[in-house]
Amino acid sequence: MAPSGPQPALLTLLVLLGALLPGPGNAQTSVFPQEVILPRGGSVVVNCSASCDQPTLLGMETPLPKKEILPGGNNWKMYELSNVQEDSQPMCYSNCPDGQSSAKTFLTVYWTPERVELAPLPFWQPVGKNLTLRCQVEGGAPRAKLTVVLLHGEKELSRQSAVGEPAEVTTMVPVSRDDHGANFSCRTELDLRPCGLGLFENTSAPHQLQTFDLPATPPQLVSPQVLEVDTQETVVCSLDGLFPVSEARVYLALGDQKLNPTVTYGNNSLSAKASVKVTAEEEGTQRLLCSVMLGTQTQETRQTVTIYSFPAPNVILTEPEVSEGTEVIVKCEAHSTAKVTLNGVPAQPPGPRAEFLLKATPEDNGRSFSCSATLEVAGQLVHKNQTRELRVLYGPRLDEKDCPGNWTWPENSQQTPMCQAWGNPLPQLKCLKDGTFPLPIGKSVTVTRDLEGTYLCQARSSRGEVTREVTVNVLSPQYEMVIIIVVAAAVILGIAGVATYLYNRQRKIRKYRLQQVQNGTPMKPNTQATPP
Numbered sequence: 001m002a003p004s005g006p007q008p009a010l011l012t013l014l015v016l017l018g019a020l021l022p023g024p025g026n027a028q029t030s031v032f033p034q035e036v037i038l039p040r041g042g043s044v045v046v047n048c049s050a051s052c053d054q055p056t057l058l059g060m061e062t063p064l065p066k067k068e069i070l071p072g073g074n075n076w077k078m079y080e081l082s083n084v085q086e087d088s089q090p091m092c093y094s095n096c097p098d099g100q101s102s103a104k105t106f107l108t109v110y111w112t113p114e115r116v117e118l119a120p121l122p123f124w125q126p127v128g129k130n131l132t133l134r135c136q137v138e139g140g141a142p143r144a145k146l147t148v149v150l151l152h153g154e155k156e157l158s159r160q161s162a163v164g165e166p167a168e169v170t171t172m173v174p175v176s177r178d179d180h181g182a183n184f185s186c187r188t189e190l191d192l193r194p195c196g197l198g199l200f201e202n203t204s205a206p207h208q209l210q211t212f213d214l215p216a217t218p219p220q221l222v223s224p225q226v227l228e229v230d231t232q233e234t235v236v237c238s239l240d241g242l243f244p245v246s247e248a249r250v251y252l253a254l255g256d257q258k259l260n261p262t263v264t265y266g267n268n269s270l271s272a273k274a275s276v277k278v279t280a281e282e283e284g285t286q287r288l289l290c291s292v293m294l295g296t297q298t299q300e301t302r303q304t305v306t307i308y309s310f311p312a313p314n315v316i317l318t319e320p321e322v323s324e325g326t327e328v329i330v331k332c333e334a335h336s337t338a339k340v341t342l343n344g345v346p347a348q349p350p351g352p353r354a355e356f357l358l359k360a361t362p363e364d365n366g367r368s369f370s371c372s373a374t375l376e377v378a379g380q381l382v383h384k385n386q387t388r389e390l391r392v393l394y395g396p397r398l399d400e401k402d403c404p405g406n407w408t409w410p411e412n413s414q415q416t417p418m419c420q421a422w423g424n425p426l427p428q429l430k431c432l433k434d435g436t437f438p439l440p441i442g443k444s445v446t447v448t449r450d451l452e453g454t455y456l457c458q459a460r461s462s463r464g465e466v467t468r469e470v471t472v473n474v475l476s477p478q479y480e481m482v483i484i485i486v487v488a489a490a491v492i493l494g495i496a497g498v499a500t501y502l503y504n505r506q507r508k509i510r511k512y513r514l515q516q517v518q519n520g521t522p523m524k525p526n527t528q529a530t531p532p
Contacts, residue, residue: 027099048092049076062090113140124295135186212295215241237290324394332371395423421459
């Protein structure tokens with residue numbers, strides 16, 4: 001609260017003291033006090049006095065409301081001036097026998113500014129750019145004693161005199177990342193301490209600064225160059241060097257389709273990932289856009305994406321299930337601009353169609369025919385495959401290879417009878433002796449005399465039936481010994497035969513050499529084997 005001016009009681013005492021002082025000989029008007037500083041709207045008591053004892057005229061001229069107080073004396077009067085709103089110079093005058101005279105008192109009104117306001121700061125201030133601070137001050141006096149201070153928090157940035165009405169003070173400060181969230185304000189200082197009063201301060205409301213730093217490099221956009229209709233792909237947009245990264249926003253769009261990315265924030269980086277699915281209406285060339293917005297700036301990257309439609313090739317069999325020996329046409333058809341290949345068949349000229357003819361065999365049952373189609377989209381080759389399986393009905397069949405007609409096993413040995421019937425559909429197999437006793441096919445059994453005999457194996461399916469006789473021979477232990485003796489005798493006879501052959505051969509060689517000596521024919525070195 002502004003201090004009040006001097007108290008009336010004190011002024012009265014001062015005036016009375018002044019009135020007791022002797023005046024000069026010439027006519028003179030005196031005023032006390034000569035200078036007063038008081039708050040706006042305040043009051044002051046002023047004493048007017050004349051140098052003569054009985055002035056014919058003594059008074060005060062002022063536009064201010066005045067009231068004469070106290071009875072006064074012969075040569076002085078005391079006035080109370082009230083509601084002083086501005087600087088004023090009330091004048092005391094007197095008319096004495098030796099002349100007329102006057103004197104002024106100087107009233108200085110002080111008051112703090114009515115408005116101290118820091119101009120609004122930019123909503124976002126880029127890092128590295130200078131910030132202009134502007135403070136406006138309305139009112140306040142005396143202006144010679146009024147100073148405007150611009151502040152960063154409590155740190156003084158600039159101190160200037162208040163000039164003009166309203167007064168405007170500006171300064172420029174560089175902005176860094178450290179200034180994000182800092183408060184700026186301005187303050188007025190009315191310094192009346194030299195006048196015996198105090199220091200009066202008024203401070204504006206603070207404004208908080210938001211700084212940002214968006215790098216000059218565009219965001220990195222990772223996306224497929226081609227997208228197939230009704231398929232889902234992932235798009236990733238990322239950027240480093242952002243501050244404050246939590247305030248950055250990402251916009252992703254493919255053509256007119258706005259994407260909904262999931263944004264992951266790092267220390268000073270972000271990564272936005274979104275799924276994109278396109279429809280047939282979007283087929284053709286579309287623009288993929290990634291924009292990163294921070295503060296008042298935007299960085300963006302654009303890419304061209306080609307959207308295409310490429311159905312899988314169609315593999316056609318004249319019949320998916322045929323009987324053995326039936327002719328089957330296999331066809332592969334694809335997009336008109338694609339090139340197809342039928343795997344496992346002779347090579348054909350490239351084009352959107354391929355076919356061939358085959359005669360179905362049992363080996364073709366379960367055979368897969370795979371068609372591969374290739375389409376060029378925006379310089380890239382995309383592939384599609386389709387597979388169909390052929391079923392061949394054949395059989396039933398019982399072959400010597402898979403169902404031997406004769407088994408000879410030692411008695412009491414462990415054996416597993418094996419007989420495999422072939423066909424599609426798979427036939428049921430039964431092997432019976434005398435129509436009732438089964439042969440345990442595929443099971444390990446102990447060979448007994450009861451197992452011996454001839455079995456009729458029958459393979460039956462919806463396509464018919466085939467039969468085959470299988471004979472099981474069981475060897476007794478005595479018969480096994482006879483076999484061993486016969487085998488041993490055969491081995492001995494074989495060895496004896498070989499020895500006899502070698503003996504006769506050597507004898508012929510010696511006889512031949514003796515004849516050569518008797519005939520006088522020189523013998524040649526034996527460099528090669530002699531014929532037998």
